[in-house]
Amino acid sequence: MVVSSEDVSGVGGSVDAAVKALEEKLGVPIDHGPQVPPPKPLVIIISGPSGVGKDAVIKRLQERRPELHMVVTATSRKARAGEVHGKDYFFISKEEFQGMIDGGELLEHAVVYGEFKGIPKQQVRETMDRGTDVVLRIDVQGAATVRSMLGDGGVFIFLAAESEAALVRRLVERKTESLEKVLLRLETAREESKRMADFDYVVVNADGQLDRTVDMIAAIIDVEKARVHPREPKL
Numbered sequence: 001m002v003v004s005s006e007d008v009s010g011v012g013g014s015v016d017a018a019v020k021a022l023e024e025k026l027g028v029p030i031d032h033g034p035q036v037p038p039p040k041p042l043v044i045i046i047s048g049p050s051g052v053g054k055d056a057v058i059k060r061l062q063e064r065r066p067e068l069h070m071v072v073t074a075t076s077r078k079a080r081a082g083e084v085h086g087k088d089y090f091f092i093s094k095e096e097f098q099g100m101i102d103g104g105e106l107l108e109h110a111v112v113y114g115e116f117k118g119i120p121k122q123q124v125r126e127t128m129d130r131g132t133d134v135v136l137r138i139d140v141q142g143a144a145t146v147r148s149m150l151g152d153g154g155v156f157i158f159l160a161a162e163s164e165a166a167l168v169r170r171l172v173e174r175k176t177e178s179l180e181k182v183l184l185r186l187e188t189a190r191e192e193s194k195r196m197a198d199f200d201y202v203v204v205n206a207d208g209q210l211d212r213t214v215d216m217i218a219a220i221i222d223v224e225k226a227r228v229h230p231r232e233p234k235l
């Protein structure tokens with residue numbers, strides 16, 4: 001139905017009166033509800049080589065977007081100075097970890113540099129059921145496992161350093177690993193970089209540019225929320 005400008009001006013110029021007149025002409029009320037349903041919760045996977053800055057990026061992202069749920073990974077490695085159980089990681093024994101694997105309670109798990117790491121499934125499900133976005137921090141190998149499970153249902157982001165040299169410097173400066181362990185991480189990082197193509201996005205975490213990196217990830221999350229066909233993560 002076409003309503004001419006004459007019809008609208010003919011009701012006295014008030015918007016409310018015009019709306020009422022339109023409703024009368026339509027024969028049904030004008031819908032005041034949202035035109036777009038609320039976006040579905042996202043599962044965001046942040047991955048990349050050791051030392052690239054996953055923890056630093058996630059910490060800053062959480063400060064900016066406190067509504068995101070950062071999944072707490074379970075690990076059998078010892079806590080580093082300042083790390084808090086239940087907040088940074090669930091620090092559990094190798095025996096407890098084995099129990100979780102046997103009980104099928106982990107979304108993915110792996111032995112990384114001699115230590116168990118894994119993501120409790122229940123935490124992801126419960127968060128999504130509340131309608132909250134979930135951020136998973138996973139090494140590249142683990143991200144491949146989650147990709148095979150979720151397919152296009154997850155948003156996979158590969159964090160990269162601006163150069164191999166920058167990555168090495170960051171690992172050495174962190175002072176948490178021996179040179180031998182840094183070497184192992186470097187060799188692994190070379191293999192991991194080859195898997196970048198399996199991700200949806202690649203973000204460079206350049207030295208001194210942590211805020212820019214977080215800006216980019218926040219932008220990706222916003223863009224994902226605007227998809228016409230939302231992703232459907234099935235766990």
Ligand SMILES: Nc1ncnc2c1ncn2[C@@H]1O[C@H](COP(=O)(O)OP(=O)(O)OP(=O)(O)O)[C@@H](O)[C@H]1O
Nearest residue numbers: 050051052053054055056170174206207208209210
């Ligand atoms: N953009 C950046 N500029 C400078 N330093 C950074 C940047 N991002 C992270 N770092 C520093 O680099 C080091 C490694 O970062 P972080 O521990 O977050 O890496 P990671 O990917 O979580 O490593 P791992 O997988 O081994 O736990 C830390 O000392 C961190 O503070």
